[in-house]
Amino acid sequence: DLAQIGVSGLAVMGRNLARNLARNGFSVALHNRTSARTKSLVAEHGDEGTFVPTETLEEFVAALERPRRVVIMVKAGAPTDAVIDELVPLLDEGDIVIDCGNAHYADTRRREADLRERGLHFVGAGVSGGEEGALLGPSIMPGGSKESYATLGPMFEKIAAHVDGTPCCVHVGPDGAGHFVKMVHNGIEYADMQLIAEAYDLLRDGLGASAADLSRIFAEWNTGDLASFLIEITAEVLGHTDAATGQAFVDVVLDQAEQKGTGRWTVQTALDLGVPVTGIAEATFARALSAHPEQRDAAREALPGPARGSVPVSDRDAFVDDVRKALYASKVVAYAQGYDQMAAASAEYGWDIDLGAMATIWRGGCIIRARFLDRIKDAYAEERPASLLVAPYFRDAVAEGQEAWRRIVAHAAKAGIPTPGFSSALAYYDALRADRLPAALIQGLRDFFGAHTYKRVDREGTFHTLWGGDRAEVEA
Numbered sequence: 001d002l003a004q005i006g007v008s009g010l011a012v013m014g015r016n017l018a019r020n021l022a023r024n025g026f027s028v029a030l031h032n033r034t035s036a037r038t039k040s041l042v043a044e045h046g047d048e049g050t051f052v053p054t055e056t057l058e059e060f061v062a063a064l065e066r067p068r069r070v071v072i073m074v075k076a077g078a079p080t081d082a083v084i085d086e087l088v089p090l091l092d093e094g095d096i097v098i099d100c101g102n103a104h105y106a107d108t109r110r111r112e113a114d115l116r117e118r119g120l121h122f123v124g125a126g127v128s129g130g131e132e133g134a135l136l137g138p139s140i141m142p143g144g145s146k147e148s149y150a151t152l153g154p155m156f157e158k159i160a161a162h163v164d165g166t167p168c169c170v171h172v173g174p175d176g177a178g179h180f181v182k183m184v185h186n187g188i189e190y191a192d193m194q195l196i197a198e199a200y201d202l203l204r205d206g207l208g209a210s211a212a213d214l215s216r217i218f219a220e221w222n223t224g225d226l227a228s229f230l231i232e233i234t235a236e237v238l239g240h241t242d243a244a245t246g247q248a249f250v251d252v253v254l255d256q257a258e259q260k261g262t263g264r265w266t267v268q269t270a271l272d273l274g275v276p277v278t279g280i281a282e283a284t285f286a287r288a289l290s291a292h293p294e295q296r297d298a299a300r301e302a303l304p305g306p307a308r309g310s311v312p313v314s315d316r317d318a319f320v321d322d323v324r325k326a327l328y329a330s331k332v333v334a335y336a337q338g339y340d341q342m343a344a345a346s347a348e349y350g351w352d353i354d355l356g357a358m359a360t361i362w363r364g365g366c367i368i369r370a371r372f373l374d375r376i377k378d379a380y381a382e383e384r385p386a387s388l389l390v391a392p393y394f395r396d397a398v399a400e401g402q403e404a405w406r407r408i409v410a411h412a413a414k415a416g417i418p419t420p421g422f423s424s425a426l427a428y429y430d431a432l433r434a435d436r437l438p439a440a441l442i443q444g445l446r447d448f449f450g451a452h453t454y455k456r457v458d459r460e461g462t463f464h465t466l467w468g469g470d471r472a473e474v475e476a
Protein backbone atom coordinates (compact mmCIF):
# COMPACT_ATOMS: atom_id res chain seq x y z
CA ASP A 1 0.00 0.00 0.00
CA LEU A 2 1.19 3.49 -0.80
CA ALA A 3 1.67 5.97 2.03
CA GLN A 4 -0.54 9.07 2.25
CA ILE A 5 2.29 11.40 3.20
CA GLY A 6 6.06 11.26 3.50
CA VAL A 7 8.49 12.91 5.91
CA SER A 8 12.13 13.42 4.97
CA GLY A 9 14.34 14.62 7.82
CA LEU A 10 13.82 12.69 11.01
CA ALA A 11 15.71 14.65 13.68
CA VAL A 12 13.64 15.69 16.73
CA MET A 13 11.06 17.70 14.80
CA GLY A 14 10.55 15.44 11.78
CA ARG A 15 10.48 12.34 13.92
CA ASN A 16 7.73 13.72 16.12
CA LEU A 17 5.75 15.15 13.24
CA ALA A 18 5.85 11.74 11.52
CA ARG A 19 4.69 10.06 14.73
CA ASN A 20 1.90 12.62 15.12
CA LEU A 21 0.70 11.90 11.57
CA ALA A 22 0.83 8.12 12.16
CA ARG A 23 -0.97 8.38 15.50
CA ASN A 24 -3.72 10.27 13.71
CA GLY A 25 -4.24 7.39 11.30
CA PHE A 26 -2.20 8.55 8.29
CA SER A 27 0.28 6.16 6.70
CA VAL A 28 3.69 7.83 6.63
CA ALA A 29 6.67 7.09 4.41
CA LEU A 30 9.93 7.86 6.21
CA HIS A 31 13.27 9.08 4.91
CA ASN A 32 16.41 10.56 6.38
CA ARG A 33 19.78 11.27 4.77
CA THR A 34 21.39 8.79 7.14
CA SER A 35 19.12 5.81 7.61
CA ALA A 36 19.98 5.23 11.29
CA ARG A 37 17.33 7.80 12.29
CA THR A 38 14.71 6.06 10.13
CA LYS A 39 15.52 2.70 11.68
CA SER A 40 15.44 3.94 15.26
CA LEU A 41 12.09 5.65 14.69
CA VAL A 42 10.54 2.42 13.43
CA ALA A 43 12.23 0.34 16.13
CA GLU A 44 11.06 2.59 18.96
CA HIS A 45 7.67 3.77 17.74
CA GLY A 46 6.70 1.45 14.88
CA ASP A 47 3.62 0.32 16.80
CA GLU A 48 2.10 3.83 16.87
CA GLY A 49 0.74 3.63 13.33
CA THR A 50 1.63 2.77 9.75
CA PHE A 51 5.19 3.67 8.82
CA VAL A 52 6.87 2.88 5.51
CA PRO A 53 10.62 3.18 6.10
CA THR A 54 12.79 3.86 3.05
CA GLU A 55 16.52 4.28 2.53
CA THR A 56 16.81 6.30 -0.67
CA LEU A 57 14.83 9.24 -1.98
CA GLU A 58 13.86 7.13 -5.02
CA GLU A 59 12.34 4.50 -2.74
CA PHE A 60 10.71 7.21 -0.66
CA VAL A 61 9.04 8.88 -3.66
CA ALA A 62 7.90 5.50 -5.02
CA ALA A 63 6.25 4.72 -1.67
CA LEU A 64 3.85 7.69 -1.89
CA GLU A 65 0.33 7.89 -3.31
CA ARG A 66 -0.28 10.61 -5.91
CA PRO A 67 -0.43 13.51 -5.87
CA ARG A 68 2.49 13.05 -3.50
CA ARG A 69 2.70 14.95 -0.25
CA VAL A 70 6.32 15.26 0.78
CA VAL A 71 7.20 16.98 4.05
CA ILE A 72 10.79 18.19 4.37
CA MET A 73 11.96 18.75 7.94
CA VAL A 74 15.69 19.39 7.75
CA LYS A 75 17.96 22.21 8.83
CA ALA A 76 16.89 25.49 7.22
CA GLY A 77 19.00 27.04 4.47
CA ALA A 78 21.37 25.06 2.25
CA PRO A 79 20.28 21.61 3.57
CA THR A 80 16.68 22.40 2.54
CA ASP A 81 17.82 23.39 -0.96
CA ALA A 82 19.94 20.23 -1.17
CA VAL A 83 16.94 18.02 -0.38
CA ILE A 84 14.65 19.93 -2.78
CA ASP A 85 17.19 19.68 -5.61
CA GLU A 86 17.50 15.95 -5.14
CA LEU A 87 13.76 15.45 -4.74
CA VAL A 88 12.33 17.51 -7.57
CA PRO A 89 13.54 15.40 -10.53
CA LEU A 90 11.81 12.40 -8.95
CA LEU A 91 8.39 14.06 -8.66
CA ASP A 92 5.44 14.38 -11.04
CA GLU A 93 3.18 17.28 -11.94
CA GLY A 94 0.78 18.22 -9.16
CA ASP A 95 2.91 16.77 -6.34
CA ILE A 96 3.23 18.89 -3.22
CA VAL A 97 6.51 19.63 -1.45
CA ILE A 98 6.04 21.01 2.06
CA ASP A 99 8.91 22.66 3.90
CA CYS A 100 8.09 22.57 7.62
CA GLY A 101 11.49 23.90 8.69
CA ASN A 102 12.18 27.46 9.80
CA ALA A 103 12.90 28.89 6.36
CA HIS A 104 13.27 32.58 5.68
CA TYR A 105 10.14 33.66 3.80
CA ALA A 106 12.21 35.08 0.94
CA ASP A 107 13.72 31.61 0.39
CA THR A 108 10.21 30.19 0.43
CA ARG A 109 9.07 32.70 -2.19
CA ARG A 110 12.03 31.76 -4.39
CA ARG A 111 11.44 28.02 -3.98
CA GLU A 112 7.72 28.33 -4.57
CA ALA A 113 8.23 30.25 -7.81
CA ASP A 114 10.84 27.76 -8.93
CA LEU A 115 8.71 24.69 -8.26
CA ARG A 116 5.58 26.28 -9.67
CA GLU A 117 7.43 26.67 -12.96
CA ARG A 118 8.06 22.93 -12.91
CA GLY A 119 4.40 22.11 -12.27
CA LEU A 120 4.85 21.34 -8.59
CA HIS A 121 3.29 22.89 -5.51
CA PHE A 122 5.59 24.22 -2.84
CA VAL A 123 4.19 24.94 0.60
CA GLY A 124 6.28 26.75 3.17
CA ALA A 125 4.65 25.81 6.46
CA GLY A 126 5.63 27.38 9.77
CA VAL A 127 5.46 24.87 12.60
CA SER A 128 5.63 26.05 16.19
CA GLY A 129 5.59 24.25 19.48
CA GLY A 130 9.02 22.67 19.58
CA GLU A 131 9.55 18.99 19.99
CA GLU A 132 6.51 18.38 22.15
CA GLY A 133 4.20 20.40 19.91
CA ALA A 134 5.31 18.44 16.85
CA LEU A 135 4.27 15.24 18.59
CA LEU A 136 1.14 16.28 20.46
CA GLY A 137 -0.20 19.04 18.22
CA PRO A 138 1.68 22.08 16.96
CA SER A 139 0.42 25.37 15.61
CA ILE A 140 0.81 25.12 11.83
CA MET A 141 1.04 28.10 9.48
CA PRO A 142 1.01 26.87 5.87
CA GLY A 143 1.53 29.14 2.90
CA GLY A 144 1.42 28.10 -0.76
CA SER A 145 -1.45 27.75 -3.19
CA LYS A 146 -5.11 27.36 -2.20
CA GLU A 147 -5.13 24.23 -4.32
CA SER A 148 -2.39 22.56 -2.31
CA TYR A 149 -4.16 23.47 0.92
CA ALA A 150 -7.26 21.67 -0.27
CA THR A 151 -5.39 18.35 -0.17
CA LEU A 152 -3.04 19.12 2.67
CA GLY A 153 -5.25 21.17 4.99
CA PRO A 154 -7.43 18.38 6.34
CA MET A 155 -4.35 16.35 7.36
CA PHE A 156 -2.60 19.29 8.98
CA GLU A 157 -5.76 20.42 10.73
CA LYS A 158 -6.10 16.95 12.19
CA ILE A 159 -2.57 16.80 13.62
CA ALA A 160 -2.52 20.42 14.83
CA ALA A 161 -3.36 21.51 18.37
CA HIS A 162 -7.04 22.25 18.94
CA VAL A 163 -8.55 24.95 21.14
CA ASP A 164 -12.31 24.86 21.78
CA GLY A 165 -12.55 22.36 18.93
CA THR A 166 -10.87 24.71 16.44
CA PRO A 167 -7.61 23.53 14.86
CA CYS A 168 -4.52 25.72 15.24
CA CYS A 169 -3.91 25.56 11.51
CA VAL A 170 -5.22 27.73 8.70
CA HIS A 171 -4.12 28.56 5.16
CA VAL A 172 -2.22 31.79 5.79
CA GLY A 173 -1.84 32.92 2.19
CA PRO A 174 0.19 32.35 -0.98
CA ASP A 175 3.90 31.53 -1.32
CA GLY A 176 5.91 32.81 1.68
CA ALA A 177 2.97 33.99 3.83
CA GLY A 178 3.15 31.01 6.18
CA HIS A 179 6.84 31.34 6.89
CA PHE A 180 6.49 35.11 7.25
CA VAL A 181 3.84 34.71 9.92
CA LYS A 182 5.95 32.05 11.66
CA MET A 183 8.86 34.48 11.65
CA VAL A 184 6.76 37.22 13.27
CA HIS A 185 5.48 34.64 15.76
CA ASN A 186 9.08 33.96 16.75
CA GLY A 187 9.81 37.68 16.91
CA ILE A 188 6.89 38.18 19.27
CA GLU A 189 8.23 35.23 21.26
CA TYR A 190 11.54 37.12 21.65
CA ALA A 191 9.68 40.23 22.85
CA ASP A 192 7.48 38.23 25.22
CA MET A 193 10.50 36.56 26.80
CA GLN A 194 12.41 39.83 27.13
CA LEU A 195 9.46 41.46 28.93
CA ILE A 196 9.16 38.49 31.26
CA ALA A 197 12.90 38.74 31.94
CA GLU A 198 12.58 42.44 32.75
CA ALA A 199 9.71 41.76 35.16
CA TYR A 200 11.88 39.11 36.78
CA ASP A 201 14.84 41.49 37.04
CA LEU A 202 12.75 44.27 38.60
CA LEU A 203 11.30 41.96 41.21
CA ARG A 204 14.50 40.06 41.88
CA ASP A 205 16.89 43.02 42.23
CA GLY A 206 14.49 45.93 42.58
CA LEU A 207 12.45 44.27 45.28
CA GLY A 208 14.89 41.64 46.51
CA ALA A 209 12.50 38.73 46.01
CA SER A 210 13.97 35.22 45.89
CA ALA A 211 13.70 32.96 42.86
CA ALA A 212 11.27 30.79 44.82
CA ASP A 213 9.11 33.84 45.67
CA LEU A 214 9.14 34.76 42.02
CA SER A 215 8.12 31.30 40.97
CA ARG A 216 5.00 31.73 43.11
CA ILE A 217 4.34 35.22 41.75
CA PHE A 218 4.51 34.03 38.13
CA ALA A 219 2.32 31.02 38.93
CA GLU A 220 -0.21 33.46 40.38
CA TRP A 221 0.01 35.71 37.31
CA ASN A 222 -0.68 32.66 35.20
CA THR A 223 -4.20 32.54 36.59
CA GLY A 224 -5.09 36.01 35.23
CA ASP A 225 -4.87 38.11 32.05
CA LEU A 226 -1.24 37.12 31.53
CA ALA A 227 -2.05 33.38 31.46
CA SER A 228 0.23 31.85 28.85
CA PHE A 229 2.68 29.06 28.20
CA LEU A 230 5.69 31.35 28.69
CA ILE A 231 4.47 32.68 32.06
CA GLU A 232 3.70 29.11 33.13
CA ILE A 233 7.18 27.84 32.29
CA THR A 234 8.76 30.93 33.88
CA ALA A 235 7.25 29.75 37.17
CA GLU A 236 8.70 26.29 36.49
CA VAL A 237 12.20 27.49 35.64
CA LEU A 238 12.34 29.90 38.60
CA GLY A 239 11.14 27.18 40.96
CA HIS A 240 13.83 24.75 39.84
CA THR A 241 16.83 24.06 42.08
CA ASP A 242 20.22 23.12 40.65
CA ALA A 243 21.01 19.59 41.85
CA ALA A 244 24.79 20.11 41.88
CA THR A 245 24.89 23.25 44.02
CA GLY A 246 21.51 23.46 45.72
CA GLN A 247 21.18 27.00 44.38
CA ALA A 248 18.30 28.38 42.35
CA PHE A 249 18.79 27.05 38.82
CA VAL A 250 18.48 30.57 37.33
CA ASP A 251 21.52 31.63 39.39
CA VAL A 252 23.85 29.02 37.93
CA VAL A 253 22.96 29.69 34.28
CA LEU A 254 25.41 31.93 32.40
CA ASP A 255 23.64 35.23 31.62
CA GLN A 256 24.38 35.32 27.89
CA ALA A 257 21.38 34.70 25.66
CA GLU A 258 21.81 32.93 22.35
CA GLN A 259 19.67 33.17 19.24
CA LYS A 260 19.11 31.23 16.08
CA GLY A 261 18.15 34.20 13.94
CA THR A 262 14.38 34.46 13.60
CA GLY A 263 14.25 37.55 15.84
CA ARG A 264 16.92 39.17 13.71
CA TRP A 265 15.02 38.29 10.51
CA THR A 266 11.86 39.83 11.93
CA VAL A 267 13.65 43.09 12.69
CA GLN A 268 15.51 43.19 9.37
CA THR A 269 12.27 42.64 7.51
CA ALA A 270 10.46 45.24 9.60
CA LEU A 271 13.12 47.82 8.72
CA ASP A 272 12.55 47.09 5.03
CA LEU A 273 8.79 47.39 5.43
CA GLY A 274 9.15 50.56 7.52
CA VAL A 275 7.21 49.12 10.46
CA PRO A 276 8.47 50.01 13.96
CA VAL A 277 8.76 46.73 15.85
CA THR A 278 10.62 48.27 18.76
CA GLY A 279 9.66 45.49 21.19
CA ILE A 280 11.13 42.75 19.02
CA ALA A 281 14.15 44.89 18.15
CA GLU A 282 14.93 45.68 21.80
CA ALA A 283 14.55 42.01 22.67
CA THR A 284 16.95 40.98 19.91
CA PHE A 285 19.46 43.67 20.88
CA ALA A 286 19.18 42.76 24.58
CA ARG A 287 20.27 39.23 23.72
CA ALA A 288 23.13 40.60 21.64
CA LEU A 289 24.24 42.89 24.48
CA SER A 290 24.20 40.02 26.95
CA ALA A 291 26.44 38.00 24.68
CA HIS A 292 29.41 40.43 24.79
CA PRO A 293 31.12 39.53 28.09
CA GLU A 294 34.36 41.47 27.54
CA GLN A 295 32.51 44.69 26.88
CA ARG A 296 30.29 44.08 29.89
CA ASP A 297 33.33 43.41 32.10
CA ALA A 298 34.96 46.67 31.03
CA ALA A 299 31.74 48.62 31.52
CA ARG A 300 31.06 47.06 34.93
CA GLU A 301 34.41 48.48 36.06
CA ALA A 302 34.16 51.85 34.38
CA LEU A 303 30.57 53.05 34.42
CA PRO A 304 29.07 54.60 37.56
CA GLY A 305 25.39 54.42 38.45
CA PRO A 306 23.01 53.43 41.22
CA ALA A 307 23.42 50.02 42.83
CA ARG A 308 20.56 47.72 41.96
CA GLY A 309 17.99 47.55 44.70
CA SER A 310 19.18 50.86 46.18
CA VAL A 311 15.82 52.53 45.55
CA PRO A 312 13.51 51.43 48.34
CA VAL A 313 10.05 50.04 47.63
CA SER A 314 7.51 51.05 50.24
CA ASP A 315 4.61 48.80 49.33
CA ARG A 316 5.84 45.43 48.07
CA ASP A 317 2.46 44.07 46.96
CA ALA A 318 1.66 47.25 45.07
CA PHE A 319 5.05 47.09 43.36
CA VAL A 320 4.47 43.49 42.26
CA ASP A 321 1.10 44.49 40.87
CA ASP A 322 2.61 47.47 39.07
CA VAL A 323 5.17 45.21 37.41
CA ARG A 324 2.39 42.88 36.31
CA LYS A 325 0.49 45.75 34.71
CA ALA A 326 3.61 47.12 33.05
CA LEU A 327 4.32 43.68 31.64
CA TYR A 328 0.81 43.35 30.27
CA ALA A 329 0.80 46.80 28.67
CA SER A 330 4.23 46.27 27.12
CA LYS A 331 3.13 42.91 25.80
CA VAL A 332 0.11 44.45 24.09
CA VAL A 333 2.49 46.92 22.40
CA ALA A 334 4.77 44.11 21.18
CA TYR A 335 1.82 42.24 19.70
CA ALA A 336 0.38 45.40 18.16
CA GLN A 337 3.70 45.98 16.41
CA GLY A 338 3.97 42.38 15.21
CA TYR A 339 0.43 42.57 13.84
CA ASP A 340 1.32 45.80 12.03
CA GLN A 341 4.25 44.00 10.46
CA MET A 342 2.05 41.15 9.22
CA ALA A 343 -0.47 43.65 7.85
CA ALA A 344 2.29 45.55 6.02
CA ALA A 345 3.75 42.38 4.49
CA SER A 346 0.30 41.18 3.51
CA ALA A 347 -0.27 44.43 1.62
CA GLU A 348 3.23 44.43 0.11
CA TYR A 349 3.02 40.88 -1.23
CA GLY A 350 -0.73 40.65 -1.83
CA TRP A 351 -1.16 37.84 0.69
CA ASP A 352 -4.53 38.91 2.08
CA ILE A 353 -3.70 37.50 5.53
CA ASP A 354 -6.64 37.21 7.92
CA LEU A 355 -5.01 38.67 11.03
CA GLY A 356 -7.75 37.49 13.37
CA ALA A 357 -7.15 33.94 12.16
CA MET A 358 -3.48 34.24 13.12
CA ALA A 359 -4.54 34.87 16.72
CA THR A 360 -6.85 31.88 16.48
CA ILE A 361 -4.10 29.49 15.39
CA TRP A 362 -1.66 30.81 18.00
CA ARG A 363 -4.01 29.99 20.87
CA GLY A 364 -2.66 26.46 21.13
CA GLY A 365 0.37 24.40 20.22
CA CYS A 366 2.83 27.25 19.83
CA ILE A 367 5.25 28.92 22.22
CA ILE A 368 3.35 32.22 22.49
CA ARG A 369 0.02 30.53 23.21
CA ALA A 370 -1.87 32.74 25.62
CA ARG A 371 -5.28 33.54 26.92
CA PHE A 372 -5.22 37.05 25.52
CA LEU A 373 -5.03 35.81 21.91
CA ASP A 374 -8.79 35.34 22.13
CA ARG A 375 -9.00 39.09 22.65
CA ILE A 376 -6.85 39.71 19.57
CA LYS A 377 -9.11 37.44 17.55
CA ASP A 378 -12.08 39.52 18.73
CA ALA A 379 -10.27 42.78 17.94
CA TYR A 380 -9.91 41.71 14.30
CA ALA A 381 -13.38 40.16 14.05
CA GLU A 382 -14.95 43.32 12.65
CA GLU A 383 -13.18 46.23 11.02
CA ARG A 384 -9.39 46.07 11.17
CA PRO A 385 -8.26 48.50 13.90
CA ALA A 386 -5.59 51.07 12.98
CA SER A 387 -3.53 49.43 15.72
CA LEU A 388 -4.30 46.68 18.19
CA LEU A 389 -3.76 49.39 20.82
CA VAL A 390 -6.89 51.25 19.72
CA ALA A 391 -9.12 48.17 19.71
CA PRO A 392 -11.51 48.83 22.63
CA TYR A 393 -10.51 45.94 24.86
CA PHE A 394 -6.78 46.64 24.63
CA ARG A 395 -7.20 50.41 24.72
CA ASP A 396 -9.03 50.07 28.03
CA ALA A 397 -6.69 47.45 29.46
CA VAL A 398 -3.59 49.53 28.69
CA ALA A 399 -5.25 52.72 29.92
CA GLU A 400 -6.05 50.97 33.16
CA GLY A 401 -2.43 49.89 33.61
CA GLN A 402 -0.63 52.97 32.38
CA GLU A 403 -0.08 54.69 35.72
CA ALA A 404 1.59 51.52 36.98
CA TRP A 405 3.56 51.24 33.74
CA ARG A 406 4.93 54.78 34.16
CA ARG A 407 5.83 54.20 37.81
CA ILE A 408 7.74 51.06 36.90
CA VAL A 409 9.68 52.62 34.03
CA ALA A 410 10.57 55.57 36.29
CA HIS A 411 11.58 53.25 39.10
CA ALA A 412 13.75 51.18 36.77
CA ALA A 413 15.51 54.30 35.50
CA LYS A 414 16.20 55.53 39.05
CA ALA A 415 17.34 52.12 40.25
CA GLY A 416 19.58 51.44 37.26
CA ILE A 417 17.69 48.34 36.20
CA PRO A 418 17.62 48.08 32.42
CA THR A 419 14.11 47.70 31.00
CA PRO A 420 14.51 48.27 27.25
CA GLY A 421 11.29 46.39 26.54
CA PHE A 422 9.08 48.19 29.09
CA SER A 423 10.60 51.60 28.36
CA SER A 424 10.53 51.43 24.59
CA ALA A 425 6.97 50.11 24.65
CA LEU A 426 5.91 53.10 26.74
CA ALA A 427 7.76 55.47 24.42
CA TYR A 428 5.97 53.88 21.47
CA TYR A 429 2.62 54.28 23.20
CA ASP A 430 3.27 57.94 23.96
CA ALA A 431 4.60 58.65 20.47
CA LEU A 432 1.60 57.03 18.86
CA ARG A 433 -0.87 59.07 20.89
CA ALA A 434 1.01 62.40 20.63
CA ASP A 435 -0.73 65.48 19.19
CA ARG A 436 2.48 66.63 17.59
CA LEU A 437 5.75 64.79 17.18
CA PRO A 438 9.21 66.35 17.04
CA ALA A 439 9.37 64.91 13.53
CA ALA A 440 8.59 68.52 12.56
CA LEU A 441 12.03 69.59 13.81
CA ILE A 442 13.65 66.67 11.99
CA GLN A 443 12.04 67.84 8.75
CA GLY A 444 13.36 71.35 9.44
CA LEU A 445 16.89 70.06 9.97
CA ARG A 446 16.72 67.92 6.84
CA ASP A 447 15.64 70.93 4.86
CA PHE A 448 18.46 73.03 6.37
CA PHE A 449 21.36 70.72 5.54
CA GLY A 450 20.06 68.88 2.51
CA ALA A 451 17.24 70.90 0.99
CA HIS A 452 15.05 67.86 1.54
CA THR A 453 11.92 70.08 1.67
CA TYR A 454 8.94 69.94 4.03
CA LYS A 455 5.19 70.23 4.05
CA ARG A 456 3.23 72.79 6.08
CA VAL A 457 0.34 72.30 8.47
CA ASP A 458 -1.62 75.21 6.99
CA ARG A 459 -1.15 74.93 3.21
CA GLU A 460 -0.89 72.30 0.50
CA GLY A 461 2.41 71.94 -1.32
CA THR A 462 6.06 71.18 -0.75
CA PHE A 463 8.41 73.91 0.50
CA HIS A 464 12.03 74.81 1.02
CA THR A 465 13.53 77.63 3.03
CA LEU A 466 16.60 79.36 1.59
CA TRP A 467 18.66 78.78 4.75
CA GLY A 468 21.93 80.00 3.26
CA GLY A 469 20.37 83.15 1.84
CA ASP A 470 17.61 85.46 3.02
CA ARG A 471 15.63 82.59 4.55
CA ALA A 472 12.67 83.22 2.33
CA GLU A 473 10.39 80.27 1.72
CA VAL A 474 10.03 78.96 -1.81
CA GLU A 475 7.70 76.38 -3.24
CA ALA A 476 9.71 73.28 -4.23
Ligand code: NBP
Nearest residue numbers: 009010011012013033034073074075076079082101102130
Ligand atom coordinates in the same frame (compact mmCIF):
# COMPACT_ATOMS: atom_id res chain seq x y z
P1 NBP B 1 17.92 20.07 12.63
O1 NBP B 1 17.62 21.46 12.28
O2 NBP B 1 18.94 19.78 13.66
O3 NBP B 1 18.33 19.29 11.28
C1 NBP B 1 18.71 17.95 11.31
C2 NBP B 1 18.13 17.22 10.10
O4 NBP B 1 18.59 17.83 8.88
C3 NBP B 1 18.59 15.78 10.06
O5 NBP B 1 17.53 14.99 9.57
C4 NBP B 1 19.74 15.85 9.07
O6 NBP B 1 20.04 14.61 8.46
C5 NBP B 1 19.18 16.80 8.07
N1 NBP B 1 20.15 17.35 7.14
C6 NBP B 1 21.16 18.22 7.32
BR1 NBP B 1 21.64 18.93 8.92
N2 NBP B 1 21.85 18.52 6.21
C7 NBP B 1 21.25 17.79 5.24
C8 NBP B 1 21.49 17.64 3.85
N3 NBP B 1 22.45 18.33 3.24
N4 NBP B 1 20.71 16.79 3.18
C9 NBP B 1 19.73 16.11 3.78
N5 NBP B 1 19.44 16.21 5.09
C10 NBP B 1 20.20 17.03 5.81
O7 NBP B 1 16.57 19.29 13.00
P2 NBP B 1 15.33 19.74 13.94
O8 NBP B 1 15.78 20.36 15.20
O9 NBP B 1 14.46 18.55 13.97
O10 NBP B 1 14.62 20.88 13.09
C11 NBP B 1 14.14 20.68 11.78
C12 NBP B 1 13.58 21.97 11.24
O11 NBP B 1 12.51 22.40 12.07
C13 NBP B 1 14.59 23.12 11.22
O12 NBP B 1 14.37 23.90 10.09
C14 NBP B 1 14.23 23.90 12.46
O13 NBP B 1 14.61 25.25 12.39
C15 NBP B 1 12.73 23.73 12.50
N6 NBP B 1 12.10 23.89 13.81
C16 NBP B 1 12.70 23.39 14.93
C17 NBP B 1 12.08 23.53 16.16
C18 NBP B 1 12.71 22.96 17.40
O14 NBP B 1 12.15 23.19 18.48
N7 NBP B 1 13.81 22.21 17.31
C19 NBP B 1 10.86 24.18 16.25
C20 NBP B 1 10.26 24.66 15.10
C21 NBP B 1 10.90 24.50 13.89
P3 NBP B 1 21.09 13.60 9.17
O15 NBP B 1 20.32 12.90 10.22
O16 NBP B 1 21.47 12.71 8.04
O17 NBP B 1 22.21 14.42 9.69
